[in-house]
Structure formats: C-alpha cells, structure tokens
Amino acid sequence: MGQTVAEKIISAHAGKPVYRDDLVVARVDQTMASDTTAPLAIKAFEGMGGSRVWDPRRCVLVIDHAAPAPNERVADLHAMMRRFAAEQKCRLFDIGEGICHQLMVEQSIARPGQLVIGADSHSCTYGAVGAMGAGVGSTDLAAVWLTGRIWLRVPKTIKIEVTGSLRRGVQGKDLILTIVGKIGIAGATYRSMEFCGPAIVGLPLSERLTIANMAIEAGAKTGFVDPQGLRLPYEFEAVVADSDADYEQVMTITASDISPMLSRPHAPDQVVAVDALAGKPVDYAFIGTCVNGRLEDLHIAAEILRGSRIDPGTRLIIGPASRQVFRDAVNDGTVEILSAAGATFIPPGCGPCVGTHNGVPGSGETVISAGNRNFKGRMGNPEADIYLASPATVAASAREGRFTNPLNFIGT
Amino acid sequence: MRFIGMAHIIEGRAHLYGDNIDTDAIIAGKYTKTLNLRSLADHVLEDLDPDFRNRVRPGDILVAGSNFGCGSSREQAPLALKTAGVAAVIAKYFARIFFRNAINIGLPVLEVADYQIAAGDTLALDLTAGRVRNLTQKVDFKTAGLPAVMIDILRSGGLVNYLKKNGAYAIDQ
Numbered sequence: 250m251g252q253t254v255a256e257k258i259i260s261a262h263a264g265k266p267v268y269r270d271d272l273v274v275a276r277v278d279q280t281m282a283s284d285t286t287a288p289l290a291i292k293a294f295e296g297m298g299g300s301r302v303w304d305p306r307r308c309v310l311v312i313d314h315a316a317p318a319p320n321e322r323v324a325d326l327h328a329m330m331r332r333f334a335a336e337q338k339c340r341l342f343d344i345g346e347g348i349c350h351q352l353m354v355e356q357s358i359a360r361p362g363q364l365v366i367g368a369d370s371h372s373c374t375y376g377a378v379g380a381m382g383a384g385v386g387s388t389d390l391a392a393v394w395l396t397g398r399i400w401l402r403v404p405k406t407i408k409i410e411v412t413g414s415l416r417r418g419v420q421g422k423d424l425i426l427t428i429v430g431k432i433g434i435a436g437a438t439y440r441s442m443e444f445c446g447p448a449i450v451g452l453p454l455s456e457r458l459t460i461a462n463m464a465i466e467a468g469a470k471t472g473f474v475d476p477q478g479l480r481l482p483y484e485f486e487a488v489v490a491d492s493d494a495d496y497e498q499v500m501t502i503t504a505s506d507i508s509p510m511l512s513r514p515h516a517p518d519q520v521v522a523v524d525a526l527a528g529k530p531v532d533y534a535f536i537g538t539c540v541n542g543r544l545e546d547l548h549i550a551a552e553i554l555r556g557s558r559i560d561p562g563t564r565l566i567i568g569p570a571s572r573q574v575f576r577d578a579v580n581d582g583t584v585e586i587l588s589a590a591g592a593t594f595i596p597p598g599c600g601p602c603v604g605t606h607n608g609v610p611g612s613g614e615t616v617i618s619a620g621n622r623n624f625k626g627r628m629g630n631p632e633a634d635i636y637l638a639s640p641a642t643v644a645a646s647a648r649e650g651r652f653t654n655p656l657n658f659i660g661t
Numbered sequence: 662m663r664f665i666g667m668a669h670i671i672e673g674r675a676h677l678y679g680d681n682i683d684t685d686a687i688i689a690g691k692y693t694k695t696l697n698l699r700s701l702a703d704h705v706l707e708d709l710d711p712d713f714r715n716r717v718r719p720g721d722i723l724v725a726g727s728n729f730g731c732g733s734s735r736e737q738a739p740l741a742l743k744t745a746g747v748a749a750v751i752a753k754y755f756a757r758i759f760f761r762n763a764i765n766i767g768l769p770v771l772e773v774a775d776y777q778i779a780a781g782d783t784l785a786l787d788l789t790a791g792r793v794r795n796l797t798q799k800v801d802f803k804t805a806g807l808p809a810v811m812i813d814i815l816r817s818g819g820l821v822n823y824l825k826k827n828g829a830y831a832i833d834q
Contacts, residue, residue: 274830285693289736296821315694324696370734370758386736386762388820401829434681435728470757602699603690624685633706
C-alpha cells in the first residue's frame with residue numbers, strides 16, 4: 250500500500266512499515282528546546298532520573314523567546330540553560346543568534362527525511378526541507394533526551410494541491426493564510442499536511458518555510474512542502490509520497506486567484522482580503538518571527554519603503570529571524586533603507602510575537618503583524634487587536650498608516 | 662482523585678467554557694518564563710475569565726467545547742490549570758500538543774463528543790472505563806477512552822514518575 254510522506258518518515262524511524270492511526274515508538278534524529286520550554290524540560294529530565302542526554306549531538310537549545318533577558322527571573326532561566334548545555338555538551342544558541350526554527354534550518358541541523366521533535370509548536374516549520382517536525386511540550390522533550398525515542402500516532406494526511414502561480418507581491422504568507430482560513434483552526438488537528446502543485450515548485454526556501462510554519466495554525470501535527478524545486482546547500486535525497494498514497498482529503502487552491510490577505514482578531518483562521526479592510530488605521534506594524542523574519546521578507550519590505558517614510562502615526566518594528574539574516578541585510582543595504590524609512594530594529598528573537606518584551610502594544614491599539622498568531626493577549630496586551638499579514642502588506646500599511654494592499658507599490 | 666480497585670474516579674464541580682480556548686488564553690506568554698508553578702496558577706485563564714482563579718476549588722473539572730488548548734506548545738498551560746486545582750478537563754476534542762502535555766504532567770483529559778452539563782454540576786469521571794456521569798442531572802456520557810499507556814502515565818502521576826519507574830515507554834512494538 251502506498252505511503253504518505255509522514256508514513257514514510259515514521260516507518261523509517263519505527264523500523265517497520267506504519268500507516269495512519271498506528272501508535273508507534275519512533276527513533277528521533279534531532280531535538281530542540283527554547284527558553285520557554287527548556288527550563289521545565291531540564292527539571293523534568295532530572296526528575297526522570299536522567300543524568301546524561303542520550304546523544305548530545307542531537308540536542309539543541311536556543312535562547313530566543315525572551316532574549317536578551319527582560320528581567321532577573323528570565324536571566325536565571327537562561328543561566329540554567331547555559332549550565333545544562335555545558336554539562337551535557339550539547340549545542341546552545343545564545344541570545345541574538347536567532348529564532349530556533351530559523352537556526353535549525355539555516356545551520357543545516359534539520360534535514361530531509363529526519364524526525365525532529367521540537368518543544369515549540371512551530372516545529373512543523375522543518376517540513377519546508379522535508380523533515381518531519383512535530384511540536385511537543387517540555388516533559389515529552391525531556392523523555393526524548395532520556396530515551397532517544399518518542400511515542401506517536403501516525404497522522405492521517407490532507408493534501409493541498411496549489412495550481413497556477415502566485416502573483417508578484419503575493420507571498421507564501423497570503424497562500425498559507427488562505428489555506429488556514431479554508432481549513433479552519435482545528436481542521437487539520439492530528440493531521441499531516443502536504444503542500445504541492447505547480448505554484449509550490451518555483452518557491453524559494455523562505456516562502457516554503459512560511460507555508461510549513463503555519464500548518465499548526467490549522468491544528469496540524471506536521472506539514473510538508475513538496476521538495477520538487479527545493480534547493481539546499483548540501484546534497485540530499487528527498488522523501489516523496491507514493492502515487493497511490495492514501496489521503497484523507499485532497500484540496501485544490503488556485504494560486505493566481507489569491508490576493509494579499511489578513512487574519513483578523515483573535516484567531517489565525519479569521520481570514521479576509523486586505524482590500525476588505527483597506528484604510529483601517531494602524532498604530533503598530535511588526536515584521537519578524539519564525540514565519541516571516543527572513544532576508545527575502547526584509548527585501549520586499551525595503552522595496553516598498555525605499556525612499557519613503559513610515560506614516561508618523563505608525564511605528565514599525567523589525568526583528569530579523571537570525572544574526573545571519575541581520576548581517577546579510579546590513580551588507581546588502583536593506584537595513585539602511587528600512588532604518589531610513591523609520592523602522593526600529595530589535596535583536597533576532599521571538600520578542601513581540603510572544604508578548605514578553607521588545608514591543609508590547611497599548612490598549613485599544615491596532616497591530617498589523619507578519620507573525621503567525623493573533624490570539625487575544627498574544628503580544629502581551631489583551632486589549633490590543635492583532636491582524637496577521639505578509640511582510641509586504643505590513644510594510645505597505647506602515648508606509649500609509651492604514652491597512653494597504655502592497656500591490657499598489659510592487660512593480661510588475 | 663481516588664482509585665476503587667482498577668477504577669480511576671474523579672469527582673468534581675464543572676466550570677463551562679466554549680470552543681477553541683487557546684493556550685495564550687489559558688496562560689499568557691508573558692507569564693510562562695518561570696519554574697514557580699504557583700505563579701502560573703495566579704494568572705490562569707486571566708484574559709478569558711479573570712475571576713476563575715478565585716472561583717476554582719481543588720478537585721473542580723473544566724468542561725470545554727472543541728479544540729481545547731490550541732496554539733503554543735507551552736506545558737505551562739496544563740500546569741497552570743492543575744496547580745490552580747483543576748482535577749480534569751473534558752472537551753469535545755483537544756488540540757494535539759495540549760492533550761499530550763496534560764497526560765504527561767498527570768492532568769486527566771477526556772474527550773466527550775456530546776454532553777449535557779451545566780456550570781456547577783457535579784461530575785464523576787471514570788478514566789479506566791471511559792465514562793462520565795453527571796451526578797446532578799443523572800445522565801451518563803461515553804468518552805473516546807484513553808490508550809492503556811496513557812492511563813498508566815496518569816496513574817503514575819505523569820511521565821516523569823512513569824519513566825523514573827519504567828525507564829522506557831511500555832508500548833507494544
């Protein structure tokens with residue numbers, strides 16, 4: 250019987266052929282924990298009687314969710330992570346190095362065909378490079394540190410075939426917002442998603458990462474972007490689904506029909522076209538996060554803001570996804586263009602998206618964010634309204650001080 | 662919570678909530694960076710129902726609609742509920758990561774597709790039999806049940822104690 254990508258990867262890690270709904274124990278290739286989840290995982294690991302992690306080369310710690318530390322409590326948790334990493338001889342990315350999911354891909358840690366377990370819900374991002382990334386909590390992660398294994402139910406798969414091609418200025422973000430809007434916030438719960446079709450083949454890695462990242466916003470356990478057209482800085486063998494794989498559902502989306510989209514408060518699946526809300530005043534615009542803080546995202550923002558200023562009634566905060574992204578953007582002049590336009594740069598990290606620091610919105614304010622979640626209180630203030638959009642839409646809206654379709658500024 | 666023979670019974674008062682309660686609503690991100698569980702409980706459900714933390718009594722049961730616990734993987738969410746005194750959560754269904762986290766920290770979670778429960782009703786949950794009884798309204802509901810390994814983890818008080826005892830997962834390979 251044919252297998253989906255998730256079934257193939259889990260089979261390879263369970264040592265036997267498995268199919269949807271099977272409950273299995275699988276070998277894990279890589280793990281990741283952040284400063285939100287690692288401290289509890291360390292406590293759980295010690296509670297389990299753990300002294301050495303099963304394989305320090307497969308344990309990555311990242312200080313990104315509240316980095317640099319906004320207060321003494323967080324500073325102590327960061328110190329705890331540094332101590333653990335030193336004792337265990339595992340890899341730690343310290344403050345400013347970047348957002349966990351960006352680093353796992355940029356540093357070639359998560360690779361095609363691997364099973365990667367991350368103590369962060371956006372671990373599904375690794376599906377952009379053909380790794381099965383699944384998010385777990387701290388105790389689950391500690392159990393992997395101890396045993397090198399995890400129990401999993403093999404997910405059913407929803408296939409999303411994207412035909413045509415995206416118009417210039419319409420980004421992967423607009424595509425995935427459209428998909429999440431159609432499937433709903435719980436529509437892919439416990440499922441794997443496979444994104445494929447002609448519109449996907451030509452996409453750069455940055456857009457593929459954006460798409461895979463938000464599979465969790467439909468409730469998915471994991472998501473895979475078809476590796477056709479994928480370019481990585483190393484040789485790899487892609488895992489592809491069999492032609493007779495058993496899909497629970499197949500959905501078709503026409504890329505050329507998609508326009509810039511927004512997700513309204515207070516859930517990512519409340520999706521409308523930017524044009525439906527064009528003109529709504531914006532207090533705070535934010536570009537960054539694991540979904541849209543990459544160099545290509547800063548490039549499109551710079552294309553829209555070059556030679557102009559953001560509206561005086563709006564502030565624009567930019568958090569690059571990693572130090573590498575920031576340095577590339579400095580070296581190619583992007584930071585200068587955005588800074589001259591009035592953008593404020595914050596250190597690479599999660600910052601405003603998780604409401605810890607570096608840009609908490611005020612009560613009654615309207616935020617347009619290139620992030621992936623707009624739950625009430627997500628950015629630290631339950632009295633603020635968060636709208637999600639592509640970096641292009643955020644930049645255009647910052648420029649005008651109101652919700653603006655970025656296609657107005659994109660040359661064809 | 663008590664054990665009667667093999668049965669695993671939880672009896673408590675119901676608190677009712679709706680669909681799609683996300684983990685940011687259960688515990689906001691700004692409060693998650695701590696190992697002090699009491700401080701999590703002090704902010705539990707703060708943006709959704711600020712009075713919950715004053716009303717909740719040890720042993721109470723949270724009853725929600727569909728997709729409970731969606732969003733972030735923060736284990737602080739079930740920990741905040743458990744530390745506040747919540748003895749179990751019933752929902753039409755759960756978001757995947759929350760479900761795992763709850764079992765792992767020893768907070769029983771049961772999926773009941775259809776129920777008739779009012780706020781304040783007293784419920785009795787039998788985890789092993791997979792049954793929920795509304796003692797106030799005298800009606801029973803079937804649950805989706807839990808695999809044996811999850812019941813074992815819950816009986817151990819969570820995955821930490823389970824692995825301390827067993828060293829590995831006892832699932833038939």
